[in-house]
Amino acid sequence: MRTTNLLTWGLSLASLALPSQAIELDLSSDESIKSAASTVAYGMMKYYHGNETGQTIGLLPWPYYWWHAGAVFGAMVDYWYYTGDTSYNAVTSQALIFQAGPDADYMPENQTKTEGNDDQAFWGMAAMSAAELNFPNPPQDQPQWLALAQATFNTQALRWDTKSCNGGLRWQVFTFNAGYNYKNSISNGGFFNLASRLAAYTGNSSYVDWAVKSWDWMEEVGLMTPEYYIYDGSDTTKNCSTVDKLQWTYNAGIFLLGAATMWNHTGEDIWKERTQGLWNATNVFFTSDKIMYEVACEPGGNCNTDQHTFKAYLARWMAASSKVAPFLSSQIAPYLAASAMGAAASCSGGTDGVTCGTKWFANTSEASVTWDNTWGVGQQLCALEVIQSNLIKGARGPVTNSTGGTSTGDDAAGGKSDSERAGVPRKITQADRAGAVIITILVLAGWIGGMIWLII
Numbered sequence: 001m002r003t004t005n006l007l008t009w010g011l012s013l014a015s016l017a018l019p020s021q022a023i024e025l026d027l028s029s030d031e032s033i034k035s036a037a038s039t040v041a042y043g044m045m046k047y048y049h050g051n052e053t054g055q056t057i058g059l060l061p062w063p064y065y066w067w068h069a070g071a072v073f074g075a076m077v078d079y080w081y082y083t084g085d086t087s088y089n090a091v092t093s094q095a096l097i098f099q100a101g102p103d104a105d106y107m108p109e110n111q112t113k114t115e116g117n118d119d120q121a122f123w124g125m126a127a128m129s130a131a132e133l134n135f136p137n138p139p140q141d142q143p144q145w146l147a148l149a150q151a152t153f154n155t156q157a158l159r160w161d162t163k164s165c166n167g168g169l170r171w172q173v174f175t176f177n178a179g180y181n182y183k184n185s186i187s188n189g190g191f192f193n194l195a196s197r198l199a200a201y202t203g204n205s206s207y208v209d210w211a212v213k214s215w216d217w218m219e220e221v222g223l224m225t226p227e228y229y230i231y232d233g234s235d236t237t238k239n240c241s242t243v244d245k246l247q248w249t250y251n252a253g254i255f256l257l258g259a260a261t262m263w264n265h266t267g268e269d270i271w272k273e274r275t276q277g278l279w280n281a282t283n284v285f286f287t288s289d290k291i292m293y294e295v296a297c298e299p300g301g302n303c304n305t306d307q308h309t310f311k312a313y314l315a316r317w318m319a320a321s322s323k324v325a326p327f328l329s330s331q332i333a334p335y336l337a338a339s340a341m342g343a344a345a346s347c348s349g350g351t352d353g354v355t356c357g358t359k360w361f362a363n364t365s366e367a368s369v370t371w372d373n374t375w376g377v378g379q380q381l382c383a384l385e386v387i388q389s390n391l392i393k394g395a396r397g398p399v400t401n402s403t404g405g406t407s408t409g410d411d412a413a414g415g416k417s418d419s420e421r422a423g424v425p426r427k428i429t430q431a432d433r434a435g436a437v438i439i440t441i442l443v444l445a446g447w448i449g450g451m452i453w454l455i456i
């Protein structure tokens, strides 16, 4: 399979493309939405070989990282919830359990050395969705969805760091990774998102306190503006006195669902105001035709593998937010609809004729949307989430422990401190240094990219 992949990657797909087929999508028909989602999900899961002999369960092949797989299986929990199609439930469960690692906290030994808080959160949030949506529970002797989400939360609460910036979570967990000196919105957003959802599911007020604390910190350091725009991150060596002002769809989405859930759970007006404000601030990510795009990289055609997946999460969390904060429902629906139509039209490429592209809108008002010659897990994932999100109106809402939730929790899960983890070197090796240099270069490239975007 590797060889086939490489061969495909080496050739220009355009020259192989069959006459374009595209995916039919009629948003007035649930069956049409389900059928489109099924085609796109199939195209995404073709990349997954972790359940085959000799492969590792829960991992995607290069160039995809561990966290991408967590995002993909989170999307497959949603896929089952929206469509009722159980075809992928077994592989999804298997992956979510296997990658939980020996301490059942999404810090598996093979990944800990390079794992960031955001990476862990994507797996933790997939488990949280499984609990909220009553995805079939694992056998009793395996880790349970709610406990996995709590373990992720608990390990991160222990990492709350007041030595710089008066609080917040760092991006990286370990000092030898360059991103250790970066406190970013996605890491703190993952923590906030989980805290709010655990508060709603369990009714335990400790989670409310943490959600409030992490929100307040975001505002205090200026990672969230008074107009609710969310910037990328800040440098601990400067006590977070400067911020990288890049804006990404997934940061907006992760806070939107957290705030919407806080409003649903507490009923407080302040959370309604914040939820509405966050939704308003997503305006930077939509064209005048209400079609979502990744403003910081898509226009320049230079989104990286990570960034190619981000729109999936804004779509995922817009839909979920409109369920727990129904006052947003009629505001959000037209944006999910227009984006889904564009996404489906972009799914007209590749050798199968239904491969999805990055760009969901046409260059001019006369032109129609076509496949833009890009492909990958990210493109499939974004199209899948935005298409299936159009089923949100008829879907049941998330359950809690007192409204039919059946997942077993464990308040004390994931209490292990990071200094006692297996697989983490006591001494920094050459290889770690090389890895750190690469991450430094990537971080720097991100900063420079951010500056250029700002200047433009």
Ligand SMILES: *[C@@H]1O[C@H](CO)[C@@H](O)[C@H](O)[C@H]1NC(C)=O
Binding pocket: 045, 046, 048, 051, 052, 053, 088, 091
């Ligand atoms: C692996 O998962 C795919 C779905 O993505 C499924 O079609 C296939 O049968 C599974 N293979 C094994 C060996 O379980």
Ligand SMILES: *[C@@H]1O[C@H](CO)[C@@H](O)[C@H](O)[C@H]1NC(C)=O
Binding pocket: 056, 057, 098, 099, 101, 108, 109, 110
């Ligand atoms: C860790 O890596 C080893 C060697 O590739 C593999 O056998 C094992 O299944 C992996 N474990 C996880 C949780 O990925």
Ligand SMILES: *[C@@H]1O[C@H](CO)[C@@H](O)[C@H](O)[C@H]1NC(C)=O
Binding pocket: 164, 165, 166, 220, 221, 239, 240
């Ligand atoms: C560091 O930043 C935090 C948050 O903005 C602030 O409360 C604190 O006083 C600053 N500390 C120093 C030493 O500047």
Ligand SMILES: *[C@@H]1O[C@H](CO)[C@@H](O)[C@H](O)[C@H]1NC(C)=O
Binding pocket: 273, 274, 276, 277, 280
């Ligand atoms: C959101 O936008 C609407 C419409 O422009 C405006 O009326 C409202 O005040 C805004 N709310 C917040 C909290 O920004």
Ligand SMILES: *[C@@H]1O[C@H](CO)[C@@H](O)[C@H](O)[C@H]1NC(C)=O
Binding pocket: 264, 323, 324, 325, 326, 397, 398, 399
């Ligand atoms: C809270 O969310 C649930 C869905 O889980 C929804 O049914 C309910 O109406 C929401 N509460 C309010 C006050 O809107």
Ligand SMILES: *[C@@H]1O[C@H](CO)[C@@H](O)[C@H](O)[C@H]1NC(C)=O
Binding pocket: 359, 362, 363, 370, 371, 372
């Ligand atoms: C128009 O869009 C297509 C597909 O998205 C792209 O391949 C092409 O380069 C674009 N043309 C211009 C002039 O921007």
Ligand SMILES: *[C@@H]1O[C@H](CO)[C@@H](O)[C@H](O)[C@H]1NC(C)=O
Binding pocket: 146, 202, 401, 402, 408, 409, 410
């Ligand atoms: C859920 O509720 C049941 C009964 O109300 C209780 O026994 C159980 O401990 C609760 N679980 C959690 C995780 O709060």
Ligand SMILES: *[C@@H]1O[C@H](CO)[C@@H](O)[C@H](O)[C@H]1NC(C)=O
Binding pocket: 154, 204, 205, 206, 207, 411, 412
């Ligand atoms: C609430 O959650 C906290 C943090 O996980 C835990 O320490 C505490 O025991 C929980 N309290 C109750 C009443 O469940």
